[in-house]
Amino acid sequence: MLHSDPLSGDAEEMYSIDETASTVSADPDDPAEMCRTADYFLTGDPNEPDRLDDMWERERVLLGPLHRSKLNKFRQILDIGTGTGGWAIEIAYAHPSASVIGFDISNIQPEWGPSNLAWQLGDLHDGLNYDNHQFDLVHISHMDGCIRRWDELLGNVYRMLKRGGYVELLDYGFTIEYGEERETTYLSSLMTDLQRAAEDRGTPLNMAPLYSRQLQSVGFRDIIQEKISVDVFQNMDLVRRSLNAYAKGLLVAPDATQSLKNEASLKACLAAGQLKEGDRLILVCAQKPLQEDHGLKILFYVWLNAWTWLVSYSLPDMV
Numbered sequence: 001m002l003h004s005d006p007l008s009g010d011a012e013e014m015y016s017i018d019e020t021a022s023t024v025s026a027d028p029d030d031p032a033e034m035c036r037t038a039d040y041f042l043t044g045d046p047n048e049p050d051r052l053d054d055m056w057e058r059e060r061v062l063l064g065p066l067h068r069s070k071l072n073k074f075r076q077i078l079d080i081g082t083g084t085g086g087w088a089i090e091i092a093y094a095h096p097s098a099s100v101i102g103f104d105i106s107n108i109q110p111e112w113g114p115s116n117l118a119w120q121l122g123d124l125h126d127g128l129n130y131d132n133h134q135f136d137l138v139h140i141s142h143m144d145g146c147i148r149r150w151d152e153l154l155g156n157v158y159r160m161l162k163r164g165g166y167v168e169l170l171d172y173g174f175t176i177e178y179g180e181e182r183e184t185t186y187l188s189s190l191m192t193d194l195q196r197a198a199e200d201r202g203t204p205l206n207m208a209p210l211y212s213r214q215l216q217s218v219g220f221r222d223i224i225q226e227k228i229s230v231d232v233f234q235n236m237d238l239v240r241r242s243l244n245a246y247a248k249g250l251l252v253a254p255d256a257t258q259s260l261k262n263e264a265s266l267k268a269c270l271a272a273g274q275l276k277e278g279d280r281l282i283l284v285c286a287q288k289p290l291q292e293d294h295g296l297k298i299l300f301y302v303w304l305n306a307w308t309w310l311v312s313y314s315l316p317d318m319v
Contacts, residue, residue: 049084049108051241055142056086058238059170059281062228066091067137068285069166074098074136078160080124081143085109085117091139092117098136103128124153133162141170145198145205145246154218161288167220171208173227173280197250208282220286228281 066087074095079088082102092100092114100117102109109119122128125148138157147153157167198205212225 047241048245051238051245052083052108053086055238056084058230060086060090062230062281063170063283066094067139067166067168068224068226068283069137069168069287071136071164071166076135077101077137078103078130078135078139080128080138080140080157081146082109082119083142085113085119087139087141088117089113128156128160130160132159134160136162136165138165138167139170140167142172143169144171144207145203147207148202150207150210150214151218154214154220158218158220158288163288164290165288167215167286167288169208169211169215169282169284171211171282172230173206173208173282194246194250201250208284211282211284212286215284215286219289221289223284223286226283228283230281 075098077088077091077095077098077100079085079091079100079102082088082104083106085102088100088102089110092098096114096116098116100114101120102117103120103122103124105121105123107119107121138161140153140157154167161167195205212223215223
């Protein structure tokens with residue numbers, strides 16, 4: 001009998017530490033200490049920007065078009081969790097008349113880029129101080145495990161979007177198949193530990209399958225979800241680096257031995273045929289209605305009150 005476990009694999013961009021938002025540790029230069037206190041669990045590993053660039057190169061080929069919205073022209077675009085800025089740079093080049101903002105907690109974006117692109121640093125948990133109805137398109141990628149309250153974030157995005165504007169979310173959903181020895185499989189234990197640690201931090205993992213439902217709950221409509229297959233075996237280096245990054249960021253006192261265990265477990269699962277060939281890249285696109293629901297509710301209540309008044313006004317005549 002086989003069991004499938006969902007797992008968020010190499011899916012994060014906001015990995016560095018916001019020093020102003022975290023408690024000062026005994027040794028602020030110790031990554032193990034920082035990951036216990038910081039809002040964002042992925043530490044400022046100097047190799048992480050390279051991994052993010054590699055991940056974007058893979059996704060660029062898989063995704064095709066830069067966005068799924070029905071809009072042809074944009075005036076303002078926001079990229080939340082821009083990371084090294086791959087998507088923001090390309091969308092800015094593709095739409096030179098649009099103003100593009102790449103927002104991230106880490107200062108890891110390149111100094112070069114199109115003139116219509118600006119980088120802004122900040123912690124989204126401190127609020128996104130943009131105007132109501134400001135953006136035509138908001139792009140959010142690889143934020144799984146970084147957000148405390150998705151309903152608050154998506155509600156804020158809804159507020160910032162123009163009527164008829166679009167939001168797009170992109171993340172990985174990873175699946176591992178286990179045989180009868182599942183309970184003693186180290187990789188299964190590692191994934192359980194990672195998800196439990198993320199829950200304890202208040203920033204749960206594996207949220208991508210829930211994006212559609214969450215978008216609908218805050219008022220978005222015309223929601224489209226795509227699941228794009230990724231060949232794990234052609235991208236094993238990214239899978240390995242992602243496992244190590246998550247273990248380093250979430251588990252207490254990670255060390256070189258832990259990293260070696262992660263890699264050995266991954267190889268063992270491959271040899272046993274436990275790792276599925278298919279990784280999932282989940283993309284969800286949704287539109288803010290041209291006519292917001294609360295407006296329709298107001299009209300309904302006006303009509304209801306008017307009808308009630310007419311009925312009550314007519315009753316004496318009928319009597």
